[in-house]
Amino acid sequence: MTDSTATPVRARNAARVSGTVRIVGAGLLGSSIGHALRNLGVDVALEDASPSQLRLAVDYGAGRQATGDDDPTLIVVAVPPDVTADVIERELRRYPNAVVTDVASVKLEPLNALRKRGVDLTHYIGSHPLAGRERGGAISARADIFVGRPWVVCRDEETPPADLAIVEALALDVGATPIEMTPADHDRSVALVSHVPQLVASLLAGQFVNAADESLRLAGQGVRDTTRIAASAPELWVQILDANAAPVVEVLDALASDLTTVADALRAPETPGARRSVADTIRRGNDGVGRLPGKHGQTGHFEQVVVMVDDTAGQLGRLFGELGELDVNVEDLRLEHSPGAQFGLAEISVVPSAVRRAVDGLEERGWKIASTTND
Amino acid sequence: MTDSTATPVRARNAARVSGTVRIVGAGLLGSSIGHALRNLGVDVALEDASPSQLRLAVDYGAGRQATGDDDPTLIVVAVPPDVTADVIERELRRYPNAVVTDVASVKLEPLNALRKRGVDLTHYIGSHPLAGRERGGAISARADIFVGRPWVVCRDEETPPADLAIVEALALDVGATPIEMTPADHDRSVALVSHVPQLVASLLAGQFVNAADESLRLAGQGVRDTTRIAASAPELWVQILDANAAPVVEVLDALASDLTTVADALRAPETPGARRSVADTIRRGNDGVGRLPGKHGQTGHFEQVVVMVDDTAGQLGRLFGELGELDVNVEDLRLEHSPGAQFGLAEISVVPSAVRRAVDGLEERGWKIASTTND
Structure with missing residues (x-):
């Protein structure tokens, strides 16, 4: 070894x-x-x-x-x-x-x-x-x-x-x-990118407490990601939020105001500008999420290649072995499997210049490519 | 092949x-x-x-x-x-x-x-x-x-x-x-587990539009997960939200009320019950997220084994090949790499009964196990 x-x-x-x-x-x-x-x-x-x-x-x-x-x-x-x-x-x-x-x-x-x-x-x-x-x-x-x-x-x-x-x-x-x-800039920054996201995930997940089992069966990956950090332990967060209350409240107030705007627009869709206000909410979200630095601390862009794999470790071994032979570096990977099915999907992130090499090489070796982002 | x-x-x-x-x-x-x-x-x-x-x-x-x-x-x-x-x-x-x-x-x-x-x-x-x-x-x-x-x-x-x-x-x-x-139960359910999470992710990400670059540099995996679906296209969502406005507004109103409660508690921490209200928000979030079905459509529980790997496809190939030899089925996998570093962490989900076999077998083969959930 x-x-x-x-x-x-x-x-x-x-x-x-x-x-x-x-x-x-x-x-x-x-x-x-x-x-x-x-x-x-x-x-x-x-x-x-x-x-x-x-x-x-x-x-x-x-x-x-x-x-x-x-x-x-x-x-x-x-x-x-x-x-x-x-x-x-x-x-x-x-x-x-x-x-x-x-x-x-x-x-x-x-x-x-x-x-x-x-x-x-x-x-x-x-x-x-x-x-x-x-x-x-x-x-x-x-x-x-x-x-x-x-x-x-x-x-x-x-x-x-x-x-x-x-x-x-x-x-x-x-x-x-x-x-x-400065301490003040730091505290405002973490309120925005850490403390408020924690509270938002917790508040959203809190809505599931009294929901019917049947309703929650419809949950997919989107809501799971959105609420993942709601699993955090309360003790530390109470201290953090208490210590950074003012900057957190400032972001919460802005969020509450935006939330009320979109709720009112949905309540009265015929009001002039209502539909536009809903569209703007989604669009501003597009812009905002696009500003977050990527996994690599930069906005470096990777392409995804999705490969169908048998739901066994050996298959993944062969896949990664062959990606190595093809000189394709795997920047990130997510494995999704279809519950109940005997196969899964390996979503592999690679640099854009490696997509063609990965897809052609894998297909040549008998792999089924489910999709690529530059389709 | x-x-x-x-x-x-x-x-x-x-x-x-x-x-x-x-x-x-x-x-x-x-x-x-x-x-x-x-x-x-x-x-x-x-x-x-x-x-x-x-x-x-x-x-x-x-x-x-x-x-x-x-x-x-x-x-x-x-x-x-x-x-x-x-x-x-x-x-x-x-x-x-x-x-x-x-x-x-x-x-x-x-x-x-x-x-x-x-x-x-x-x-x-x-x-x-x-x-x-x-x-x-x-x-x-x-x-x-x-x-x-x-x-x-x-x-x-x-x-x-x-x-x-x-x-x-x-x-x-x-x-x-x-x-x-029933159509009504369906619409209420998707408002809760799909439409409102989409709006919440969009509203949260919307707060980043005017933030300083420096603030956003502090973003980590938590906020990235919480806002991931904010990247969705506006056109379809405007139609969906418009068509399901009443159930969506009902959940939004509950959320806005909970948000105001926690913001008020943070604004006036000395008010009797204020700190408890913050703790309850986080705790309810714990309970709610715990009710979501897992990746496999059930609340099936997996343990995570985190293995240090070189940042190359070949290494992952060897890892999965050896997990196959050890008869360990990989239920899910997340690859995190440390930006700038020459290695990453492969977080592998396995059934609890396979943890020991995976850890012992991998360590025997020279792998470094960073952690397991049942430490």
Whole structure:
């Protein structure tokens, strides 16, 4: 067997964070940062209010247990939002020579709380890696969750350039892309692209609670995608939404107003402009979704080739083996199978220039191509 | 090469619809029904207002061009919603011995229109296959789009059992599952699980139109899933929403009220019950999304095994080949790659009993397992 599957994260770059990195909070984010830094040989000292979570994180290799003698260069606060400000304050006082950052998903509220308490924030730089998983805890941690994701860094005029360099080095070391933003811009942005979408998915899925089983049997892939994130755990979201209430409410109000407009138009279709208002809603949605960056963090465009496959792993093996022979790189893949049927559809995303090669080569080898996007 | 990829749709059952099936409207749905019936050897006579669409459908093998001499057993009206009632009426008058069905996604409006005109509806049975694709037209038609999907059939007290049997046979022949519902229940159900989700995705995506590029750079998979269907074409949706306005407005009003409740709670977090109201929103979403049937049309539960793979087709080939050797059937698969990184994560869904076998066998063969859901 080759070991080509074990490509180390960012093996192409040496570690840039040096000395000890202290991570307070050994949950999903804290432990994942620990794993990524340990892969680069960085000394990682972990602390967690829960001894069992801490033991687990150490056992899984996210770092060693912190001691009283540690002299960290950088401290990463990765605790729940409602205690973030307290822990930042404690760490700043305890390690006056270290740079302190946090990874909380709201940036203005902890900053305001710290300012109000008169804490010296010279060595504090708030940050937020846009990464996560559906599952939490040290046990779900993974070194690669930051790779290619944005990592927002909130510096201010007082931030020493050397401190900023350390936090940006952390982001780069774990494979993320540092993006400088003000705390207010950050909070407005995540309200729009994360917090409100969560609420919208939850509100929509909430309408299914009292629906008839028979009605829900008609659900297809569209509504499943639209409500997928409604499965998120409530505890964390209550804290996040509470901490970022003002920007979230602003987007919710705009959404509520648009919703009322379209509902009124549907209620009174003969009103001048009503049908146009419905069409505009769908069209604005087209425009808006088109502005979201693609899977690859850019608007890079792939074509889809849909291949019929038997519903067996061996068939997929043959398919991918032959795509490899054809020198076609699979950028993304979705497997759909028809419930009850003995076959499925593999929707393969490839760069446009590879479509012809893939289709011709596969058909030559006896595969049935259900469709391609450039039909 | 084996031809095992070419498993015919429902080869296990003989055709049950006999005689000629006339399909009016050779777009995606009409042509797809044509392909599925042709696969079973049924005589399919196609008609379309657009000569070029008709030619295309015939060229692709969806059926033959209809002639004045046809004596159809069954007529399938698969035209846009705004002309469905007219075409149903015309077909009923023209072929008094045939059963007429339609596949429009709203059922009450055309029925009411036909009743108001005094059309004899004895041989009309409305139906709605819950199937589709993002791409329309004869060119995107596929014999298998109905497989395993529900096909709603709206009979009434006057419907002759023999007529009902013919429409249900059509659904079964193309691989769908017939479900009897009243037109009103159908329309309320699709408002909930299809029409409102479409509007919600469009309204949410609409909020991105004027957002800063920088804000949208923070978008992740969650918001991409939530807004995916916002890319749908406006023309058809304006017709569908217009035809099903009352049930859609009912769900929209409930949603708007829930949205206002949560926005007010976030606006005034110190109000008694405010935080609980936010938590309830997320929790109700958990409950609602949990009620949606799974990919397989049931709430069947799969476990996920996440495997690190090199970003090459060959690697996936090896992975699926080896899963085949391990006798692990892949129920679903999502490939995520970390933008900029040289590897990806293949999230494989398997039945719970296969998790251990998959993980142990793959690790033995040198694969790196990033996580499993039953960690």
